[in-house]
Amino acid sequence: MADKVYVDSDLKALIPKFLENRKEEIVKARTLLKENNFSELAELGHAIKGTGGGYGFNFVTELGAKIEKAAKNEDQDEIKDLVKRLEEHLENAEIIYD
Amino acid sequence: MKILIVDDASDIRRLLGHIIRKSGYEDLEFAVNGQEALNIIEQKQNSGEKIDLILLDIMLPDINGIEVCRQLKSKKIVEGVPIIMVTGEEDETVLEQAFSAGAMDYIVKPFSQIELKARVKSALELRQERQKRSQREAELEDATKSLKTANKELERLASLDGLTKLANRRLFDQKLQEEWGRSVRKDEVLGLIMLDIDYFKEYNDTYGHQAGDKCLQDLASKLEKSLFRSGDFVARYGGEEFAAILPETDYKGLTEVAERIRREIQGLKIKHENSEVSDYVTVSLGAAVACPESKSGIDKLVQAADKELYRAKENGRNQVKIKKKLVTGEEEG
Numbered sequence: 001m002a003d004k005v006y007v008d009s010d011l012k013a014l015i016p017k018f019l020e021n022r023k024e025e026i027v028k029a030r031t032l033l034k035e036n037n038f039s040e041l042a043e044l045g046h047a048i049k050g051t052g053g054g055y056g057f058n059f060v061t062e063l064g065a066k067i068e069k070a071a072k073n074e075d076q077d078e079i080k081d082l083v084k085r086l087e088e089h090l091e092n093a094e095i096i097y098d
Numbered sequence: 099m100k101i102l103i104v105d106d107a108s109d110i111r112r113l114l115g116h117i118i119r120k121s122g123y124e125d126l127e128f129a130v131n132g133q134e135a136l137n138i139i140e141q142k143q144n145s146g147e148k149i150d151l152i153l154l155d156i157m158l159p160d161i162n163g164i165e166v167c168r169q170l171k172s173k174k175i176v177e178g179v180p181i182i183m184v185t186g187e188e189d190e191t192v193l194e195q196a197f198s199a200g201a202m203d204y205i206v207k208p209f210s211q212i213e214l215k216a217r218v219k220s221a222l223e224l225r226q227e228r229q230k231r232s233q234r235e236a237e238l239e240d241a242t243k244s245l246k247t248a249n250k251e252l253e254r255l256a257s258l259d260g261l262t263k264l265a266n267r268r269l270f271d272q273k274l275q276e277e278w279g280r281s282v283r284k285d286e287v288l289g290l291i292m293l294d295i296d297y298f299k300e301y302n303d304t305y306g307h308q309a310g311d312k313c314l315q316d317l318a319s320k321l322e323k324s325l326f327r328s329g330d331f332v333a334r335y336g337g338e339e340f341a342a343i344l345p346e347t348d349y350k351g352l353t354e355v356a357e358r359i360r361r362e363i364q365g366l367k368i369k370h371e372n373s374e375v376s377d378y379v380t381v382s383l384g385a386a387v388a389c390p391e392s393k394s395g396i397d398k399l400v401q402a403a404d405k406e407l408y409r410a411k412e413n414g415r416n417q418v419k420i421k422k423k424l425v426t427g428e429e430e431g
Contacts, residue, residue, distance in 0.1 A: 008211060014112055017109070050110065050208060051110060051208065053208025053210075054209055058208075
């Protein structure tokens, strides 16, 4: 089941770089998780939240906000789950340019 | 329109750049942190470039965006340049700080294209209006300045006699008032000489009006040279009549000055074959000294000097007559 993401067609050229940067953030999030570095995780969540929606990836923004909140609560399991959902969402997303 | 975009996240910089370019603004510059933004603005200021809009992220890795905003605003080049804060959340305290640091607007991430475009557009419109206004203000200031200069020059010209470049009657009256008042305050005497060219009508009839004008000019410049004390003042009183105000000058002093003027004008040796008193142009002088006490005496002084001038004419011209008695406000006749 693919998540549909509606992206403004003139942003098409920017999307590959956008996806690449999010993948790097997922790797970074997992490293930070291992280190229990919640403050940087909160910052990362904040950044993800700010970036997603502008490109049309509203769910990315939602997950970023949740990661930020969970990091502030130092809820390791929740963060792990959210990062996994972010990864799956990006992998399965069906991008519709309109 | 030059726009500076400051954000540490490359995706945001790219997105902002993309949307703003699409709105038709091509001249963009980017900074990845606060220090870089400050450096760019500093460079622009030094090289005389301009900037029209700054989009500034609040959460920067080095210096807090609000502090960056404050520092930017203190620079001359950023005067009147709108700053839009780009913020991750609508925290009232943070926004209040941003506004007091000089931000004009803010936009919350994630932002929609429509919203961003609208805000950038209105900020740039504000910028243009401000520029137009300050240009108009500068123009107005220039106009006021040249008007003042013109007025001064006009005032000067309105006080001068066009032919002789001496003060005219208008300025003479004003100056006499001033000197009268000063003499009252300082309890000093005030001398006045009235002089008239002898047989000037005959001179004009003989040599023509152009020669007559030249004669007036030569006399005027000689008069100016003969009165060398700093307070002395000479004016063209009427057609061929001149007047000199001599502050702090008594009967003796006035006699010396008047005699000197008479001698020096005769010494110009301006040929006048139809004069009955000399081969050259001469003048008759009447003078009086006042001891000013009240305002009412001014006319009496002028009348007294004029009367002496008449006496000098009656007595054969080319001579000086001075009233021996001091003119005062109370005196009769």
